[in-house]
Amino acid sequence: MFLHVDLDAFYASVEQLDNPQLKGKPVIIGALPGTRRGVVSTCSYEARQYGVHSAMPVEAAYRLCPQGVFIPPRMKRYREKSREVMAVFYDFSPDVQQISIDEAFIDITGTERLFGPPETTARTLKAAVREHTGLTVSAGLAANRYVAKIASGMSKPDGFCHVPPGDEAQFIEQLPLEKIWGLGDKTRKKMHDAGLYTVSAVKNVSLELLEHILGTAGAMFVYNAVRGIDPGICTPVPLSRSISTEQTYEFSLYDRYIIDTALMELAGTVMFRMLNEGWHSRTVCVKLRYDDFTTHTIQETVDIPVATEQALFTRASRLFDKKYTGGGIRLLGVGALNLEPESTPVQQELFDDGNKKLQTVERTVLQLKNKHPDLTITKARLLSRPETDTE
DNA sequence: TCTGGGGTCCTAGGACCC
DNA sequence: TCTGGGGTCCTAGGACCC
Numbered sequence: 396m397f398l399h400v401d402l403d404a405f406y407a408s409v410e411q412l413d414n415p416q417l418k419g420k421p422v423i424i425g426a427l428p429g430t431r432r433g434v435v436s437t438c439s440y441e442a443r444q445y446g447v448h449s450a451m452p453v454e455a456a457y458r459l460c461p462q463g464v465f466i467p468p469r470m471k472r473y474r475e476k477s478r479e480v481m482a483v484f485y486d487f488s489p490d491v492q493q494i495s496i497d498e499a500f501i502d503i504t505g506t507e508r509l510f511g512p513p514e515t516t517a518r519t520l521k522a523a524v525r526e527h528t529g530l531t532v533s534a535g536l537a538a539n540r541y542v543a544k545i546a547s548g549m550s551k552p553d554g555f556c557h558v559p560p561g562d563e564a565q566f567i568e569q570l571p572l573e574k575i576w577g578l579g580d581k582t583r584k585k586m587h588d589a590g591l592y593t594v595s596a597v598k599n600v601s602l603e604l605l606e607h608i609l610g611t612a613g614a615m616f617v618y619n620a621v622r623g624i625d626p627g628i629c630t631p632v633p634l635s636r637s638i639s640t641e642q643t644y645e646f647s648l649y650d651r652y653i654i655d656t657a658l659m660e661l662a663g664t665v666m667f668r669m670l671n672e673g674w675h676s677r678t679v680c681v682k683l684r685y686d687d688f689t690t691h692t693i694q695e696t697v698d699i700p701v702a703t704e705q706a707l708f709t710r711a712s713r714l715f716d717k718k719y720t721g722g723g724i725r726l727l728g729v730g731a732l733n734l735e736p737e738s739t740p741v742q743q744e745l746f747d748d749g750n751k752k753l754q755t756v757e758r759t760v761l762q763l764k765n766k767h768p769d770l771t772i773t774k775a776r777l778l779s780r781p782e783t784d785t786e
Numbered sequence: 787t788c789t790g791g792g793g794t795c796c797t798a799g800g801a802c803c804c
Numbered sequence: 805t806c807t808g809g810g811g812t813c814c815t816a817g818g819a820c821c822c
Contacts, residue, residue, distance in 0.1 A: 405822095425790080426790080432788085432789080432790080433790070434787095434789075434790050434791095435790095436790075436791090436822095437822095449822080450789080450790075451787065451789090452787050452788075452789065452790095454787075454788095455787040456787090458787090494821090494822085495793090495821080495822050496822080497822075498822080576820095576821085577819095577820070577821080578820090579819060579820050579821080580819090580820090581818085581819060581820085582819075582820085610796080610797070611796095611797095612795085612796055612797085613796080613819090635794075635795090636793095636794090637792090637793070637794080638792090638793095639791090639792065639793075640791080640792080641790085641791060641792080642790090642791085643789095643790060643791085678814085688788075688789070690817085690818095691816080691817085692815090692816060692817070693815085693816080694814085694815065694816080695814095695815090696813085696814060696815085726790090726791095728791090730792095730793095
């Protein structure tokens with residue numbers, strides 16, 4: 396049996412917990428009103444009553460709910476709180492699979508002797524989370540992860556939904572297509588275009604026809620999902636890893652020097668994480684989004700992993716040049732793909748052209764940053780930009 | 787409502803090799 | 805000569821999720 400547990404309006408709830416005056420008020424986490432190009436990250440249930448929701452531009456949220464309390468995210472605090480919650484989960488099972496900052500799957504198979512029947516375990520766990528962290532969760536209980544995941548979303552907030560073994564198909568059948576996890580706007584539109592509007596309609600269609608509409612992988616996914624069979628969306632071990640960062644600018648970028656400065660900053664962020672987490676990468680990626688929202692990416696794989704911030708920046712800048720066709724840029728991103736553990740043996744450069752020295756400098760700075768988190772060490776060129784705390 | 791940021795996975799095509 | 809099939813790696817874009 397699997398539990399899927401999901402924290403209710405997580406960021407907003409943490410703010411209300413840390414500042415009890417916010418309890419019962421519409422709390423909106425995201426960019427502050429007046430910020431161009433900012434969106435809502437999470438909002439409290441009080442704010443949802445005004446029609447505010449995640450991913451909505453903050454300006455729209457402000458129009459709907461001007462009395463709302465707008466708060467920029469404090470990711471460090473949320474991560475801390477997330478760890479507390481996960482620790483409670485581990486009290487119930489060694490098999491906890493965290494899938495985002497605010498949700499996890501917990502395999503509670505064979506824990507009856509300790510905690511009683513699964514339903515009782517679920518309720519005990521909900522109470523334990525509340526007692527130890529002050530937060531409420533919604534839980535879904537089912538014989539597979541996929542159904543548990545959908546079940547947890549059924550009775551938010553502070554909800555619990557149990558789908559007994561054998562009832563999976565029946566449970567899924569009565570849901571609107573919007574509730575099918577993994578089936579987004581674009582795919583739903585394709586289904587509609589094919590005349591399919593309900594789960595049972597989709598079930599009546601052959602796998603071959605689905606393949607025609609969605610392609611092989613998509614068809615297989617939907618075919619299983621609508622039958623309550625786990626389509627295997629949550630692979631326990633991810634096949635690849637990447638680290639990336641991106642930034643939407645309030646005012647679009649045109650100037651080449653400013654663009655390079657921005658790329659340098661992004662490269663710094665990515666390299667900092669890569670070194671800290673002990674990864675290597677041979678593939679660098681640059682993302683650019685123009686004013687008209689068209690988005691392009693360009694990536695390049697090399698034989699020798701990128702070892703320094705400087706090298707990452709140089710590659711990023713070159714890739715940018717290759718792709719850029721002129722015009723205003725609202726977003727820039729830099730990423731490292733196909734990450735491998737640092738210990739993976741790699742082809743070494745035959746001659747040291749100053750890289751070693753640079754690497755030493757950068758690693759020293761990294762150690763300083765880690766030792767003194769409050770200390771800001773940065774390139775002079777990046778000085779004018781304020782520090783931000785975003786995910 | 788002019789649309790964030792960090793991720794993963796899939797697809798289709800191309801290069802290259804045997 | 806106008807051409808097979810399998811396999812791997814890489815690339816760009818797109819869909820989706822929280």
